[in-house]
Amino acid sequence: MSQTSTLGRWLSPQWFGVAPFFLFAFLFLILPALAIVIGAFRGADGGFTFDNIVGLNTPTIRNAYWVSIRVSFWSALLGCTIGFAMAAAATMGAMPRFIRSPLLTFSGVASNFAGLPLAFAFIATIGPAGLITVWLRTEFGINLRGATGFNLFSTTGLIVTYLFFQVPLMILIITPALDGLRREWREAAEILGATGAQYWRMVAFPILLPSLMGTFALLFANAFGAVATAFALAGPQLNIAPILLFSQIRGDVLGSPGLGYALAFGMIVITGLANALYLWLRARTERWQK
Amino acid sequence: MKRFAAWTAFLLGSLIFILPLFGMTEFSLSMRRGEYSFDAYASVLADPQFRETFTYSVVMALFTIVFGILLVVPTAYWVRLKMPGLRPVVEFITLMPLVIPAIVIVFGYIRLYNTSSWLPLTGSAMGTNILLMFGYTALALPYMYRAVDTGLRSIDIATLTEAAQSLGAGWTTIFARVILPNVFVAVLSGAFLTFAIVIGEFTLAALLNRPAFGPYLQLVGANKAYEPSALAVISFAITWLCMGLIQIVARLAPKPPAQPH
Numbered sequence: 001m002s003q004t005s006t007l008g009r010w011l012s013p014q015w016f017g018v019a020p021f022f023l024f025a026f027l028f029l030i031l032p033a034l035a036i037v038i039g040a041f042r043g044a045d046g047g048f049t050f051d052n053i054v055g056l057n058t059p060t061i062r063n064a065y066w067v068s069i070r071v072s073f074w075s076a077l078l079g080c081t082i083g084f085a086m087a088a089a090a091t092m093g094a095m096p097r098f099i100r101s102p103l104l105t106f107s108g109v110a111s112n113f114a115g116l117p118l119a120f121a122f123i124a125t126i127g128p129a130g131l132i133t134v135w136l137r138t139e140f141g142i143n144l145r146g147a148t149g150f151n152l153f154s155t156t157g158l159i160v161t162y163l164f165f166q167v168p169l170m171i172l173i174i175t176p177a178l179d180g181l182r183r184e185w186r187e188a189a190e191i192l193g194a195t196g197a198q199y200w201r202m203v204a205f206p207i208l209l210p211s212l213m214g215t216f217a218l219l220f221a222n223a224f225g226a227v228a229t230a231f232a233l234a235g236p237q238l239n240i241a242p243i244l245l246f247s248q249i250r251g252d253v254l255g256s257p258g259l260g261y262a263l264a265f266g267m268i269v270i271t272g273l274a275n276a277l278y279l280w281l282r283a284r285t286e287r288w289q290k
Numbered sequence: 291m292k293r294f295a296a297w298t299a300f301l302l303g304s305l306i307f308i309l310p311l312f313g314m315t316e317f318s319l320s321m322r323r324g325e326y327s328f329d330a331y332a333s334v335l336a337d338p339q340f341r342e343t344f345t346y347s348v349v350m351a352l353f354t355i356v357f358g359i360l361l362v363v364p365t366a367y368w369v370r371l372k373m374p375g376l377r378p379v380v381e382f383i384t385l386m387p388l389v390i391p392a393i394v395i396v397f398g399y400i401r402l403y404n405t406s407s408w409l410p411l412t413g414s415a416m417g418t419n420i421l422l423m424f425g426y427t428a429l430a431l432p433y434m435y436r437a438v439d440t441g442l443r444s445i446d447i448a449t450l451t452e453a454a455q456s457l458g459a460g461w462t463t464i465f466a467r468v469i470l471p472n473v474f475v476a477v478l479s480g481a482f483l484t485f486a487i488v489i490g491e492f493t494l495a496a497l498l499n500r501p502a503f504g505p506y507l508q509l510v511g512a513n514k515a516y517e518p519s520a521l522a523v524i525s526f527a528i529t530w531l532c533m534g535l536i537q538i539v540a541r542l543a544p545k546p547p548a549q550p551h
Contacts, residue, residue, distance in 0.1 A: 014372050014373060018373065020364070024361055029383065029428055029431075030383075030386075031398070031402060032395050032399055033390055033394070033395070035398045036401070082303045082306065086304070089295075089299045094295075095296050106307070109530050112486050112487070112532075115492055115504065116490065116492055116525075117507065120314060120511055120519055121313060121314035121526075122310050122313075124318070124519045124522070125309055126309075131313040131316050164306060225393065227391075227492065231492070231508065232507075242393050249396075249400060264397050267391055268394055271391060272389055272390075275388065
């Protein structure tokens, strides 16, 4: 292909149709992300450096990432398990069919009910003066915090609260995969003498595994970037990566702008890896759903 | 046995939703000692800051929706019609906001568009509003694009476009009077979802220092006892309303009737 025809192709009027979109995407998605990546590798003197990335290795920042990863991991794992159980119960024929549609509608709502109001709802329920906390204390004399060590304003509380949007997200994503399990597979397994447990362990579960792992990765990324709920529950002192970054943007608490970019860069890497895993596994899953 | 296990799993799982929703409702009604009352709601509604920030966020949501429609519908249409090879690229870009956390995106904005940069958007209130609107558009992009693209899939845009062109229509006419009405339902569901996202958004508004509903919620949450629950109930109702409207709109999706003109 000659030089002019390539140029001509690039200058063809067709591109005007998508130019506004690409301009927007470049200015308000790609360039901001690039600015963070570049900032993470640029020293105070403007030259290239790994100092910022190496500088992440302090107890505070390491701990922030680690707590974030733990919260995201557990909320994703519990979200997957509970969501799967509920979706399986509602779709596999053990419950009346009329439950399915309201469940999916409700999941659509609940997966979008995040942020500050979600934190308020949990504070009103299992916070220090919440409905259940008070009820347990007055009716049974149980001190929730004293008896179980549960504290809503801790990482455990965060995990429980995140379940409110993680479980419905799981239900929304896994229901189509469960629908994709063909009746014939089950019948074939039964004819060959498989028990229910064997069918699940040797047929359904291996087929669903990429879906399950993919959704897990998505839920992980979903929890990892969440700021508002954690901020409302525990305030700026909770040491998780997004909140540390929030404080850094507000007032340079790390004492070095470059370190802030490196912190943000690390978050992109982690959510990016989780999403790449999700996309890769989803591509594998689709082979079974045709 | 199987039935019992299914019901048990389902009911135990639903406690995660039922208890907090019940808790926040009960709490929002118990501001007055010993009896249920709407005092917390009255207190919220009487707060001028509530009205100001809520109005601000509603206006921001409307602008974001209009801008999002103008950005996404022509692009999705054009890509389907003329440049199908570009689809994976465009789809990848629209998924970026799900990969990059909102807080990182806004961090990039602050670095790029601060007062000493080449495009000092954060220098004025109006500039920051516009930047915030772009940010919201970016956050809503995955949902908006997918909704519109699904809508376009169900109509034969090539034939519609040729028919309009042979009748002498220009691109603006084709877009406004042929394509947009045909994907109106899809656009509406994208719009409601955008509304639900923008109305309570906290991170962008807080870091760009705009008086939106999200930062106001944070302020109330930190300082009041019963009002946050009332606000949570109101927010949940708004989310329900948006999602409910999506369902209704989708159900009413007109199989375009032969309109006499």
